[in-house]
Amino acid sequence: MAEHAQEALFRPVRAGNAFEETVERLMQSIRLGVVAPGERLPSERDLATRLGVSRVTVREAIRSLQENHYVESRRGRYGGTFVNEVLPKSAPAKDFGDLHDVLTLRRVLETGAAETAAGRSLGPAERRGLRARLEEASTSTLAEYRRKDSRLHLAIAEVTGSAALTAAVAESRMRANELLDHIPLLEPNLAHSNAQHERVIASILDGDPGAARQAMAEHLDGTASLLRGFLSV
Amino acid sequence: MAEHAQEALFRPVRAGNAFEETVERLMQSIRLGVVAPGERLPSERDLATRLGVSRVTVREAIRSLQENHYVESRRGRYGGTFVNEVLPKSAPAKDFGDLHDVLTLRRVLETGAAETAAGRSLGPAERRGLRARLEEASTSTLAEYRRKDSRLHLAIAEVTGSAALTAAVAESRMRANELLDHIPLLEPNLAHSNAQHERVIASILDGDPGAARQAMAEHLDGTASLLRGFLSV
DNA sequence: CTCCAAAGGTATGTCTGCGAGCCATTGGCT
DNA sequence: AGCCAATGGCTCGCAGACATACCTTTGGAG
Numbered sequence: 353m354a355e356h357a358q359e360a361l362f363r364p365v366r367a368g369n370a371f372e373e374t375v376e377r378l379m380q381s382i383r384l385g386v387v388a389p390g391e392r393l394p395s396e397r398d399l400a401t402r403l404g405v406s407r408v409t410v411r412e413a414i415r416s417l418q419e420n421h422y423v424e425s426r427r428g429r430y431g432g433t434f435v436n437e438v439l440p441k442s443a444p445a446k447d448f449g450d451l452h453d454v455l456t457l458r459r460v461l462e463t464g465a466a467e468t469a470a471g472r473s474l475g476p477a478e479r480r481g482l483r484a485r486l487e488e489a490s491t492s493t494l495a496e497y498r499r500k501d502s503r504l505h506l507a508i509a510e511v512t513g514s515a516a517l518t519a520a521v522a523e524s525r526m527r528a529n530e531l532l533d534h535i536p537l538l539e540p541n542l543a544h545s546n547a548q549h550e551r552v553i554a555s556i557l558d559g560d561p562g563a564a565r566q567a568m569a570e571h572l573d574g575t576a577s578l579l580r581g582f583l584s585v
Numbered sequence: 586m587a588e589h590a591q592e593a594l595f596r597p598v599r600a601g602n603a604f605e606e607t608v609e610r611l612m613q614s615i616r617l618g619v620v621a622p623g624e625r626l627p628s629e630r631d632l633a634t635r636l637g638v639s640r641v642t643v644r645e646a647i648r649s650l651q652e653n654h655y656v657e658s659r660r661g662r663y664g665g666t667f668v669n670e671v672l673p674k675s676a677p678a679k680d681f682g683d684l685h686d687v688l689t690l691r692r693v694l695e696t697g698a699a700e701t702a703a704g705r706s707l708g709p710a711e712r713r714g715l716r717a718r719l720e721e722a723s724t725s726t727l728a729e730y731r732r733k734d735s736r737l738h739l740a741i742a743e744v745t746g747s748a749a750l751t752a753a754v755a756e757s758r759m760r761a762n763e764l765l766d767h768i769p770l771l772e773p774n775l776a777h778s779n780a781q782h783e784r785v786i787a788s789i790l791d792g793d794p795g796a797a798r799q800a801m802a803e804h805l806d807g808t809a810s811l812l813r814g815f816l817s818v
Numbered sequence: 819c820t821c822c823a824a825a826g827g828t829a830t831g832t833c834t835g836c837g838a839g840c841c842a843t844t845g846g847c848t
Numbered sequence: 849a850g851c852c853a854a855t856g857g858c859t860c861g862c863a864g865a866c867a868t869a870c871c872t873t874t875g876g877a878g
Contacts, residue, residue, distance in 0.1 A: 363635070404598060516687070
């Protein structure tokens with residue numbers, strides 16, 4: 353029997369129980385900036401349907417987010433669950449053992465997404481969306497940078513037209529962000545990052561897959577080496 | 586709220602119940618050739634631990650595979666569950682709606698894997714493994730080609746050293762194979778495929794990431810256009 | 819020849835998660 | 849002022865999944 357491939361195929365079928373995975377997803381949507389501070393999450397009934405989980409489980413997950421001061425709920429029509437304006441610091445460090453794993457997958461997915469996006473003929477709405485996200489990221493403060501940055505990268509994945517690729521990028525970014533939250537974010541990094549973003553988006557809008565791939569690769573390799581430097585000490 | 590990214594983040598948290606996902610995994614390990622005909626699956630207790638699922642659930646899944654003539658079980662020490670020499674035809678066609686989705690993700694993952702593999706310094710065992718898989722694929726019959734082909738592609742993902750990437754490739758190949766099983770496999774395709782495999786592996790062993798990526802891209806684009814041709818009628 | 823380790827086969831009690839229904843609250847609409 | 853639609857809050861019974869324990873079969877080791 354092929355020995356090593358088994359590790360991948362016989363890995364656990366579920367990352368956790370339904371409750372934990374639901375918390376994870378809602379957390380992702382907030383941390384990645386898909387639902388911004390002040391905005392409302394979908395209703396509990398809606399979330400239950402979309403996430404394929406019972407409403408009871410959704411409520412338990414939301415309760416957990418409330419207790420950790422991520423969201424607040426209001427009853428009544430036009431009520432709902434709203435993301436707090438001020439979000440808690442991220443959870444304490446997890447294990448860094450899979451640093452190589454995270455960075456390898458991220459590089460593959462995101463350079464591939466950039467290349468694919470550049471190879472498609474984008475509609476005006478998509479082009480506007482990309483420029484808007486770029487603008488948001490470049491004008492953001494240090495505090496909200498990680499969220500705006502993620503939104504931009506997610507937007508790139510979205511315009512590939514592949515839901516599975518978008519989901520994979522979201523997952524991968526979440527894992528990477530958990531690590532990035534433990535290294536300092538400095539103004540010079542941010543400026544450098546913005547410049548790279550502009551090159552990536554420009555290449556995509558120009559329809560130059562090779563350039564988009566390379567620009568994205570350089571962008572990612574920057575933060576990757578930062579990470580390796582800080583965490584491998 | 587960012588409208589489109591929600592589709593990815595608020596997708597169902599689980600693909601099915603524990604039983605269904607377990608069947609899926611075991612099926613994958615057989616269809617992708619990770620456990621070849623005549624070989625033995627890990628013991629039920631072992632599988633239960635690795636898959637993070639109860640032994641009862643594992644047994645139900647194995648029972649399902651028995652009923653579909655994929656495996657047979659024998660009791661006693663040195664017994665176990667063995668993959669049948671003659672495997673059933675694949676399940677009836679599913680929906681082809683996500684053809685673009687499957688092909689996009691596959692291209693990103695596998696070209697990325699090839700490039701990453703070529704960028705690493707491989708040990709002698711890894712190099713031998715790759716050559717062995719290549720040899721197996723090139724000398725295989727039509728009947729066993731899909732399995733040997735998958736093993737080769739999985740082996741490439743494995744030598745990236747990223748378990749997450751390997752798992753993603755396995756998942757993606759499984760989805761692609763479901764589609765490929767519904768188009769004819771002809772001798773000329775096979776010969777062409779083998780030639781492309783050789784170029785991919787040669788580039789990886791030579792440590793030329795760009796060439797590996799390009800060779801893999803051409804290889805995948807070949808079957809992709811075949812698929813699009815047959816299924817979009 | 820006997821023993822026994824390792825594998826599949828079976829049974830039971832517990833707990834998680836689900837479905838479905840109902841209640842309580844709220845703010846716009848009439 | 850009253851209505852009511854949409855939202856969060858709550859409860860209860862059932863089905864799925866789990867952990868654990870024990871039984872049965874088998875073939876090599878001693």
